[in-house]
Amino acid sequence: MQFVLQTLVGGIGLGAIYVLVALGFSLVYRTMGLVNFAHGDILMVGAYLAATFFISAKMPFWVAMIIAIVATAVIGLVIERILRPLENKDFDLMLIGTIGFGIMLEGIAILIWGTTGEAVPTPIGGAPFELFGIFIKRYELVVVVVAALASLVLWLFLDRTKQGIAMQAVAINHEEATALGINVGRSNAIAFAIGSGLAALAGGLAGPILYVSPTFGSSLGIMGFSAAILGGFGNIKGAIVGGLLFGILYAFASGLSQGYADLVAFVVFALIVIVRPTGIFGESTVNRA
Amino acid sequence: MVQRRIRTAALFAGAAALGMLLAGCSAPGANKGANATDSSGPIKIAIVDAQSGQLSSLGDWEAKGAKMAFDEQNAAGGIDGRKIVYTVYDDQGDPTTSTNLANKLASDGNIAMIGTAESADSLAMAPIMAQNKIPMITSGQSPKLGELHNSFVFLNSPSSTAYDETLAKYLVNDKGYTSIAMISNNGAYGAGERDAFKASLKDLSVSPAADQVVTPDQKDFSSALTQIRGKNPKVLFIGAEEVETGLIVKQARQLGIDAVIAGGAPAGTPVYVKTAGIDNAEGTIVSTPYLGNDTNDQTKKFAADYKAKYNETGELHGAKAYDGAKILIQALQNSKVATGQALSDAIRAVKYDGLVGHFDFDENGIGVHETQIGEIDQDGNLVAANG
Numbered sequence: 001m002q003f004v005l006q007t008l009v010g011g012i013g014l015g016a017i018y019v020l021v022a023l024g025f026s027l028v029y030r031t032m033g034l035v036n037f038a039h040g041d042i043l044m045v046g047a048y049l050a051a052t053f054f055i056s057a058k059m060p061f062w063v064a065m066i067i068a069i070v071a072t073a074v075i076g077l078v079i080e081r082i083l084r085p086l087e088n089k090d091f092d093l094m095l096i097g098t099i100g101f102g103i104m105l106e107g108i109a110i111l112i113w114g115t116t117g118e119a120v121p122t123p124i125g126g127a128p129f130e131l132f133g134i135f136i137k138r139y140e141l142v143v144v145v146v147a148a149l150a151s152l153v154l155w156l157f158l159d160r161t162k163q164g165i166a167m168q169a170v171a172i173n174h175e176e177a178t179a180l181g182i183n184v185g186r187s188n189a190i191a192f193a194i195g196s197g198l199a200a201l202a203g204g205l206a207g208p209i210l211y212v213s214p215t216f217g218s219s220l221g222i223m224g225f226s227a228a229i230l231g232g233f234g235n236i237k238g239a240i241v242g243g244l245l246f247g248i249l250y251a252f253a254s255g256l257s258q259g260y261a262d263l264v265a266f267v268v269f270a271l272i273v274i275v276r277p278t279g280i281f282g283e284s285t286v287n288r289a
Numbered sequence: 290m291v292q293r294r295i296r297t298a299a300l301f302a303g304a305a306a307l308g309m310l311l312a313g314c315s316a317p318g319a320n321k322g323a324n325a326t327d328s329s330g331p332i333k334i335a336i337v338d339a340q341s342g343q344l345s346s347l348g349d350w351e352a353k354g355a356k357m358a359f360d361e362q363n364a365a366g367g368i369d370g371r372k373i374v375y376t377v378y379d380d381q382g383d384p385t386t387s388t389n390l391a392n393k394l395a396s397d398g399n400i401a402m403i404g405t406a407e408s409a410d411s412l413a414m415a416p417i418m419a420q421n422k423i424p425m426i427t428s429g430q431s432p433k434l435g436e437l438h439n440s441f442v443f444l445n446s447p448s449s450t451a452y453d454e455t456l457a458k459y460l461v462n463d464k465g466y467t468s469i470a471m472i473s474n475n476g477a478y479g480a481g482e483r484d485a486f487k488a489s490l491k492d493l494s495v496s497p498a499a500d501q502v503v504t505p506d507q508k509d510f511s512s513a514l515t516q517i518r519g520k521n522p523k524v525l526f527i528g529a530e531e532v533e534t535g536l537i538v539k540q541a542r543q544l545g546i547d548a549v550i551a552g553g554a555p556a557g558t559p560v561y562v563k564t565a566g567i568d569n570a571e572g573t574i575v576s577t578p579y580l581g582n583d584t585n586d587q588t589k590k591f592a593a594d595y596k597a598k599y600n601e602t603g604e605l606h607g608a609k610a611y612d613g614a615k616i617l618i619q620a621l622q623n624s625k626v627a628t629g630q631a632l633s634d635a636i637r638a639v640k641y642d643g644l645v646g647h648f649d650f651d652e653n654g655i656g657v658h659e660t661q662i663g664e665i666d667q668d669g670n671l672v673a674a675n676g
Contacts, residue, residue, distance in 0.1 A: 003515055010511025115345035119535060119564035128543055137543045210508045211532045211564055215342050219506060255512025259475040259502035 005134045007255045008248060013140035014209070015247020016147035020202035021224020022231065022239035023154060024195040030158070030234040031167040031191035034094055038079060038102035039199055040221020045105055046072040046200025047212045048113050051120045061123035065204045069197040075105075076196025080189045087188065088174060102217075109214045117213030143205050150201060154194070155236050167191055223250075226269055232279030241280055331374040332367075332626060334359065334617070335394040337387065337404035337414070343532055344382030346560050347406040347606055351428050352377050353599055354610030355403040358618065360598075368621050380405050384413035391417035399423065400628045401621075403445075403613050406606065408434060409477035415439050422629035424636055426613035428606065430554070431481035435653035441633050443654040445613030446645050447578055449478075449485040452553040455660045456526075456576035457489035459674070460551060466524045470498045470517045470548065472537060473528030476505035482528025482553060498522045505533065510540050517546065524549045524574075531555040535564025542569045549574060554605055562669040573665040578645035579605040580663050580673050588644055605645070612643035616656075 021043060028036045036042075046068045053064035079101050086094045124142060128135040158164040167187045170177040178184055203212075206220060223246060228234075231242025249268055254261030276282060336355050339348030359373045367373060378394060380387040387410035394402060395417075401424050405411050408429035415434070418425045419441045426443045427434065432450050434442055460466045469490065473483035483502070490497060498520040501513035514537070517525065525541060525548040527534045534555050541548075542565075550573040555561055557575035582592030582603055591611060595603035616639050621627075624635035641648040641656075648656035664674040 003512070003519075006515040007512040010509050010515075013511075014509045110341060115339075115341045116349060116560070117343065117346065117532065119532075119560070121566060122539075122543075128545065130545075135544045211343070211536060213343050213345075213532075219508075251509060251512055254503060254507055254509070255516075259504050261504050261507060 002133050003255070005132075007251045009134055009136055009140075011248035011251030012144060012244060013137065013247070014251065015227075015244040016140075016144045017202055017206045017209070017220070017243075018223050018227040018247050019147050019240050019243030020150060020198055020205070021220055022228035022243045023151060023236065024198035024202065025225055025228040026231075026234050026236060026239040027154065027158075027198065028191055028195040029228075030236070031171050032188050033171050034091070034098070036192075036195060037095065037098040038105060039098075039195065039224070040217030041102040041105040041109075042072055042075060042196045042217070043199035043203035043220055043224075044212070044214065044217030045075065045109055045203075046196075047203030047207045047216055048109055048118070050200065050204030051118045051207050051212050052113070054123070055118070055120065065201070068200045068204050072200035073193040073197040076192040076194075077189055079196075080192035084185055084188070087184070106214050106217070113214070115214060117211055117216075118207075119211055120207040122208045139208060143209070146201070146205060150198065151236070151240050154198070157194075158236060163187075163190070226266070230269060230272060230279055232281035235279070235281040238279055238281035245280075329371070331372045332621065333397065333399045334373055334375045335378055335390075335397070335399040335402040335404070336375050337378045337380050337390055337394065337402055337410075338406050339382035339410075340377065340379035342382045344407060344530060346531065346558075347428075348380070348382065348404075350604060350606035351404060351406040351610040353595070353601075354603075354607030355614040357595065357598055357607070358611050358614030361594075362618050368618065368626060371626065373618075375403075378404075380407070380410050382407055382410065384409050387411075387414050388417060390414070391421070395421040395423060400626075401617055401632060402426070403610060403617065405429065406610075407478070408481060411442070412437070412477055415442050418442070422633075424617075424633040426617055426636070428609050428613070429478070431477050432485055433477065433481060435655050438653060440630075440637075440654075443613070443616075443636055443650060444656060445616070446554075446609045447657045447660055448655050449481040449553065450488075451658050452576045452660050453482065453485040454489045454492075455662065456551060456553070456574070457486060457493055457495075459576075459662045460524055460574070461490070461493045461495055466549070467495050468498050468521070468523040469495065469526055469551075470501075470520055470522035470524070471526045471528070472499075472501040472503065472510070472513055472517065473526075474503050474505045474507070474530075474533060476530075478530060479505065479528045486526055486528060497526075503529070503533075503537075505530070507533070508536065510537050511544070514541050514544050514546060517541075518544055522548050524551055527552045527556065529555065531558050531560040532564050535561045535570075538565040538569050538573075542566075551575075553577070557605060557663055557665070557671040559602075559604070559669070562665060567667070567669040570665050570669060571667050574674060575663045575665065575671060576660045577605060577663050577671070578657055578660045579608050580661050581671055587642075591644055608644040612641070612645055612648070615643065616641050616648060 049068035050064045053059045083097045122139045124139045128137045166182045170187045227242040227246040231238025250265045253264035257264045338352045339345045359375050378390045391414040406428045408431035411427040411429035419439050424441045426445050430448050432448045473479040499517045556573050557577045562570045592603040619639050620635035637650045646657035650656045662674040663671045666672050
């Protein structure tokens with residue numbers, strides 16, 4: 001029982017990171033209808049920025065995080081601006097564009113930070129909390145709280161604000177939204193900026209748990225992408241449930257199957273998606289070629 | 290719609306991978322350089338190491354050590370008046386990329402190879418290198434490399450068997466520990482460590498308190514560590530690369546495991562200490578053939594030269610590759626720049642007192658058979674263990 005609970009706690013800790021990654025993927029998809037394949041690499045850049053300001057510039061961790069989030073949001077704006085001429089012309093080309101930006105960002109990161117990677121000290125040290133023999137790491141508790149807050153704010157923004165609802169309207173019907181006077185370009189830019197900021201939040205928070213390197217984004221990106229699909233791509237609730245579920249799934253797979261965690265986690269993932277191709281909260285809000 | 294986009298993306302990714310694969314392969318008939326008996330012009334040697342990816346710190350050290358030896362030789366006039374021209378190939382720590390490179394470096398006309406730092410990559414490359422008759426001096430240390438019985442494969446350090454026999458004897462016989470838990474990954478290096486350490490413990494009539502296996506890409510070790518914590522071991526043996534070893538130790542301490550940490554070469558590196566944090570890494574027991582830069586005059590000179598050239602502190606991996614490159618240079622000199630099987634025979638014949646020990650290659654290509662025991666001190670440095 002203790003093993004089950006301890007594994008569950010570990011799974012939720014990492015699952016919270018996957019939630020943030022999945023949220024970024026889902027937000028851009030929900031509002032633009034675009035799978036942003038540069039998301040993982042934006043996350044990596046965000047993680048590096050946070051780590052650099054935290055370690056080298058010796059800033060408090062939360063300040064480093066805010067700088068990283070703002071900087072990556074700007075990167076997101078730039079990517080959206082460059083891809084904008086393709087909007088409504090060639091969606092597949094836009095998709096390849098995001099893959100290209102991802103590769104470019106990885107190259108730039110290697111130029112700036114080198115290839116060896118960076119070990120980030122845990123900003124909140126101290127002994128773990130002990131609850132009925134279960135250890136809860138202090139820092140992971142913070143990660144879970146931050147992820148929960150970010151999810152709540154994003155959900156409120158999309159479903160309760162005019163701007164958020166307008167952004168979703170753009171994705172559902174581009175022409176009608178334009179006719180109604182919604183600025184599609186600006187709406188997409190905001191989506192990309194928030195998505196990128198979320199990536200930096202995920203990457204920055206994951207840094208002290210993992211190890212920041214130029215390929216950091218690809219492994220976390222795959223996990224977040226799978227989590228988003230598991231929950232129902234484009235669905236905010238789905239991203240949260242999918243992220244947590246994937247984290248827990250992975251933790252149990254690695255606990256039970258002696259080193260074949262990737263295989264087991266992804267086989268289970270594939271089975272769920274075969275049974276329910278649209279994910280747990282399966283809804284397709286976007287239907288645009 | 291989602292599926293369609295994903296399918297398109299997958300298609301492009303597949304096409305890109307195919308493109309890279311084709312670029313890596315040589316055209317038929319292009320493989321002329323390998324066995325060329327051109328006795329003038331530069332001597333082409335390949336350095337294959339990860340220059341990107343999670344294992345790139347290893348690759349970086351190895352490549353620097355090898356480059357230093359070749360640059361020194363060139364400064365001293367080369368070999369028989371011929372310069373050594375080396376090319377660094379980035380294997381990304383990925384066996385698939387490595388196999389492509391094995392073909393590419395042959396078609397590029399290289400007559401020998403230093404690398405890779407990775408057992409998995411070296412194992413993947415070995416058959417292709419033998420096919421192309423190009424000797425490789427690898428820094429991998431998986432016992433499987435020796436078991437290949439491939440006459441073109443040489444190890445520039447002891448194999449895991451030597452590392453772990455020394456470590457197990459120290460822990461059990463000298464320190465009297467019998468409650469020893471193991472955690473290792475199922476990659477080529479980790480699996481080699483697991484087998485070698487387990488066999489060494491068995492010889493000493495000790496059975497491990499726990500034997501957890503993780504994957505090389507795993508980041509969260511809660512479940513494996515929880516099971517280990519349940520056994521309350523005195524020692525935790527880790528068979529994984531630098532970064533992963535650091536993450537395991539960091540998380541073990543966070544979960545309240547206070548066992549002494551023990552491991553092979555990765556646990557003696559600055560990357561491990563930095564990843565784990567000095568407080569967590571202090572007291573780690575390390576089995577290594579290279580105890581530090583101040584051991585003797587040879588290591589002092591190596592460290593000073595390394596510092597002067599790269600403005601970095603020299604360490605085990607650079608030293609291993611430096612030794613390997615020096616042995617290759619000696620073999621090239623002795624054989625008047627032979628190629629193929631003759632060069633391989635010349636390498637096997639070299640007896641060399643290197644930075645990581647005395648080299649005398651056996652039929653499996655393993656040159657050094659002993660390691661020493663070190664310890665991480667309170668400043669995060671590797672020092673000789675005090676009994």
